[in-house]
Amino acid sequence: MTDKEIQKLIDRYLGGLTSPEEERQLARKLLRPDIPEDWKAIRLMLGDLAMGEAEYDDIMVHRQQKETVVSMRRRWMAAAASLLLIIGIGALIWMQRGNETQMPDKSLAVTTHVDRSPRPSYPETTNLRTSTSQPHASRSVRTLRTQSPLPTHPESAPDGLTSAPNEECSQTEPVTQEEPRLHYAAHIQTKADTVSYQDPVRVDEFIAKMADYYNVRQGELTCSVHADSNVVSTVYVFPDKQDINLFNRLLQVACWYSDETPGYLLSFSHRQFFFELKDVRRQLQYRWIAERINGKILLYGTNAPIGAETSSACYQEYRDELMHTRRITPKTRDI
Amino acid sequence: MTRAEFELTARQLRAHMLKIALDFFGSKDNAEDVAQEAMLQLWRYCEHIDGSRNVSGLAVRVAKNCCVNHYRKQRMDQRFNNVDSGMAVMVRADPSYSPQERLEAEDARRLMTEVMARLKPRERELFELRSLDGLSTKEIAELTGIPKKSVSAMVSTARMKVFLELKKRLRL
Numbered sequence: 001m002t003d004k005e006i007q008k009l010i011d012r013y014l015g016g017l018t019s020p021e022e023e024r025q026l027a028r029k030l031l032r033p034d035i036p037e038d039w040k041a042i043r044l045m046l047g048d049l050a051m052g053e054a055e056y057d058d059i060m061v062h063r064q065q066k067e068t069v070v071s072m073r074r075r076w077m078a079a080a081a082s083l084l085l086i087i088g089i090g091a092l093i094w095m096q097r098g099n100e101t102q103m104p105d106k107s108l109a110v111t112t113h114v115d116r117s118p119r120p121s122y123p124e125t126t127n128l129r130t131s132t133s134q135p136h137a138s139r140s141v142r143t144l145r146t147q148s149p150l151p152t153h154p155e156s157a158p159d160g161l162t163s164a165p166n167e168e169c170s171q172t173e174p175v176t177q178e179e180p181r182l183h184y185a186a187h188i189q190t191k192a193d194t195v196s197y198q199d200p201v202r203v204d205e206f207i208a209k210m211a212d213y214y215n216v217r218q219g220e221l222t223c224s225v226h227a228d229s230n231v232v233s234t235v236y237v238f239p240d241k242q243d244i245n246l247f248n249r250l251l252q253v254a255c256w257y258s259d260e261t262p263g264y265l266l267s268f269s270h271r272q273f274f275f276e277l278k279d280v281r282r283q284l285q286y287r288w289i290a291e292r293i294n295g296k297i298l299l300y301g302t303n304a305p306i307g308a309e310t311s312s313a314c315y316q317e318y319r320d321e322l323m324h325t326r327r328i329t330p331k332t333r334d335i
Numbered sequence: 336m337t338r339a340e341f342e343l344t345a346r347q348l349r350a351h352m353l354k355i356a357l358d359f360f361g362s363k364d365n366a367e368d369v370a371q372e373a374m375l376q377l378w379r380y381c382e383h384i385d386g387s388r389n390v391s392g393l394a395v396r397v398a399k400n401c402c403v404n405h406y407r408k409q410r411m412d413q414r415f416n417n418v419d420s421g422m423a424v425m426v427r428a429d430p431s432y433s434p435q436e437r438l439e440a441e442d443a444r445r446l447m448t449e450v451m452a453r454l455k456p457r458e459r460e461l462f463e464l465r466s467l468d469g470l471s472t473k474e475i476a477e478l479t480g481i482p483k484k485s486v487s488a489m490v491s492t493a494r495m496k497v498f499l500e501l502k503k504r505l506r507l
Contacts, residue, residue: 014498016491020392020469041501044443045494047466049393052400056359059406 001029003036010042027054195260200277200286204234204301206253207288211236214244221300221314231304235318238297246297247273250290278306289315293322336381336388348391349374352398359402365409373401380467389478392469450500458493465490 001009006029012018013026027050030043043051211218221233238246247268254266254275263278263285273290285306290299300315352373356366377397381390451459464470464478472490476483501507 014491014494016472016487016489016494020465020471023465023469037505037507038502041498041505041507044447044501045466045497047447048440048444049396049400050466050469052403053396055403056399059403060359 001025006030006039010039013042023050024054024057027051028058031055031058195262196258197281198257198261198277200257200261200279200284200303202256203253203275203277203286203288204303206249207234207236207299207301210238210244210246210249214238219318221302221318231302231308231310233300233302233310233314235301235315236299237322238299240292240295240297246299247290247292250275250288250299280306291319293319296322298322336384336390338378341378341381344390345374348377348394351391352377352394352401355395355398356402356405359399359406365405369398369401369405372405373398376401388468389470390468393467396467396469446501446504447497450497450504453500454493454496458489458496461486461490462493462497 006026009018009022009026009029013023018026023046026042027046030039030046031051031054035043046054208218210216216236216238219235219237221235222231238244240246247270250273251268254268254273257264257277259266261277262280263276265274265276267274271292273288275288277286278284279286283306284303285308286301286303287310288299288301290297298319300318302310302315304310349370353366353370356369356373357363360366360369373394377390377394380393380397384390451462454462461475461479461481464475470478472483472486475481475486475490479486481489
């Protein structure tokens with residue numbers, strides 16, 4: 001309120017026209033010490049009681065204003081904190097999504113519909129494909145991830161293949177038969193199976209997804225001794241980078257499988273990864289070999305009918321070419 | 336107002352005063368002290384007024400004044416407790432708490448009493464009903480039976496008289 005407005009209020013007061021509320025307001029305006037001399041007479045007229053009441057009202061108004069400011073500040077702080085929290089959560093989700101897209105093994109764990117290989121349909125397999133129990137699947141993968149052993153073992157011989165199938169994957173939480181949909185390579189058992197069935201083709205699917213994500217081209221090799229179209233061999237050359245972490249992921253994939261799976265053989269070292277499985281339903285045998293070579297990882301996979309003659313010579317050739325040692329060691333072609 | 340008349344309304348007034356003090360201090364102990372002091376002061380006022388008057392407005396004003404006085408006293412005590420002896424002298428020298436100010440306040444009260452004595456009884460009554468009891472023109476009209484416009488006019492006359500006399504005496 002300006003001095004002019006206060007003077008108007010004083011004029012109304014002297015004219016007997018002010019309400020008690022306006023008089024309280026006037027008293028509050030006259031509380032300040034630097035008022036014009038004329039107004040001091042009005043202050044006396046209003047009296048001690050009115051001035052005391054004005055002081056009370058003034059203190060209360062200031063307190064309320066202070067509380068409002070504090071409350072507004074708190075609200076702003078709360079709003080800012082909420083905003084930060086939302087941004088943080090958003091960033092976390094975004095990062096997690098980024099990680100998920102970088103790690104096909106996670107997405108594979110829940111998207112089980114990818115199946116490029118021809119195969120007979122089993123009722124149980126169909127169930128597996130149609131199941132989308134994502135929360136369970138994520139939990140299962142997470143458990144697996146935390147419990148699965150690291151692929152790097154400095155104590156193992158760098159160049160030798162260390163066979164340790166049972167110990168390395170024994171910590172992996174077994175996927176129970178009661179929850180067949182939880183795991184990417186879940187155990188499905190029919191009456192004909194002596195052990196729970198786990199489809200080996202899912203390793204290939206995982207590798208294909210990894211290759212697709214990191215733009216690694218698939219190469220085909222002819223590895224059958226005799227020209228045999230049933231023997232399928234593929235090769236990938238991944239960059240050996242920490243963010244790809246291929247060895248670790250391959251080991252995790254291997255750990256999806258029970259060591260009681262037919263033909264189960266897992267051998268690995270810091271430099272090499274070797275994994276074999278047999279699909280007794282389709283009568284196929286699978287083999288995957290990964291090796292660190294000159295800053296790259298050569299990943300070779302093959303599947304062939306059980307009993308078919310296969311040779312790793314093609315892989316060896318590819319490997320030698322990558323290492324530029326083909327001419328030097330032409331004899332060491334068989335694993 | 337007789338003591339008996341005062342005691343009739345005292346309980347209700349005390350509750351009202353206690354609430355005012357509680358709103359101000361937020362602590363029941365302080366509020367109780369203030370309510371007690373306010374009741375005593377209100378009785379001092381009521382001793383000199385007509386028993387038929389509604390004193391609830393006056394009770395509010397008295398309670399608020401007691402709150403402010405109590406608040407000032409607390410702040411004063413706090414200052415003395417917080418400062419050393421040297422600072423205490425400076426605080427005591429603060430003009431807002433000086434004996435001089437209290438003397439000036441006494442002078443002002445005496446001056447007002449003298450000026451008010453120059454008003455006609457009716458003018459004085461209406462002036463006090465506004466300034467002490469805090470009644471509105473309408474309430475005064477209902478209480479006194481004087482038409483509202485006349486109340487305004489009489490209050491205005493009383494106020495102008497007081498204002499001019501004060502200016503004269505204060506040499507403003």
